[in-house]
Amino acid sequence: MPLPLVVVPGMLCDASLWAEVAFPEGHDVHHVALTRPDIGVLADDVLDAVAGPFVLVGLSLGAIVGFEALRRAPERVAGLCVMATNAAGPNAEQRFAWEELDELIAVGRFADVVERTLPDMFPDRRPTPAGAERYRRMAQAVGPTAGRVQLAAQATRRDAFTALRSARCPSVVLSGSRDALCPPAFHHAIAEALPHARLRELPDAGHLVPWQRPDAVSAALRDVVTAAAAAPAP
Template sequence: MRRGDRAGALPLVVVPGMLCDASLWSDVDFPAGHDVHHVPLTEPDIGALAEDVLAAVPGPFVLVGLSLGAIVGFEALRRAPERIAGLCVMSANAGAPRPEQYAAWRAMDGLIDAGRFADVVEQTLPDMFPGRPSPEAARRYRRMAQSVGPDAARAQLAAQATRTDASAALRTARCPAVVLSGTRDSLCPPTFHRTIARAVPGARLRELSDAGHLLPWQRPDAVATALRAVLAAAERDEPALSTTP
């Protein structure tokens, strides 16, 4: 569907990572005039979560995803590439799960089942920040994770285990795309994002120095800039971002 056939400004469908909710994006200055639809991760299957994304709005939209949210977005792209008018991917991994990841997810699920959800939150906290987080940053993350809660966390762990390699889906993208990576993201390092950017035709890769996993908190201005660039290109019907920043 061409821009001229669309009614109104493109909406954004925004999908957070594991143990994250809509507050993940609260520091980001979303482009004015565009509706923003937040999709929570509450289903235990990547396919079902992708259907939630596709059901969030009718017609084309710009997909914004971090970590597990980006992985869900990859599946939405595989199922309905014509719906994805633009992509903003951050802190993500397009590969299939590794054996040690399955083991870690089973261990976390066992802790939650035993009533130790707070321990899981503490285990995940160091991977969210570049180095030791400030007390306020740690409290903010704990509040967000507790708002997600143990039931949704178990569903997210189950969904993680249904992931598959997304490389083929990424190659089907025919829309402007930007891939954001924190250079100090220990969970999803820059090499993961270079792979994603190579797979998506015409994608622009931005590596953000001294940033970790939660880029909307750590680099909200860079996220907002990326969204503006993707939306501007999508509304001009450009298949990719220009090569100049």
């Protein structure tokens, strides 16, 4: 049986993030929404999405949830494709920023939060008008309640490098060369920690890699499922 894919988006993103990505034919695809305020519980949602081994695909916060799933059940993660992310634990500056965003949502200013986060989604923080409008529509579809839940989950993150060093699955790490939020250095560190990883830096891509380079994401997924199918069982 072909391995299923469990796909997890980033903060203020939904399954439309992957609309232009060509998932490998013959593989079931399961999208997991970020609707719980704790990384560990979200990791359990990922593990509960399918029975048996699977290929995990995650962007940004979704990849961080994937790292926790890998920590909890490494034998279940047969392949890993992560992008636009950070495996380090949160710092004080990040925690302050998340608290500030949460306070804005709490007083009804979700639209302001969307505008604050919008530039970081695009290469060099310079969105096109069409890209900006698409992001606004997606973030509004996710909504303020889920936004607050996701901010709470961010605060429960922890350093994932120990789990990455113990991984035995084939992995691809994708980095946008112009990602201002999660720059290439973050991805070099992730790829160095994963024993069986390939790092691909994508020219002209920012944070929303599946929008900006769907071809590269599609190719990475094909490579991961092929390598995972050929790998010995744990």
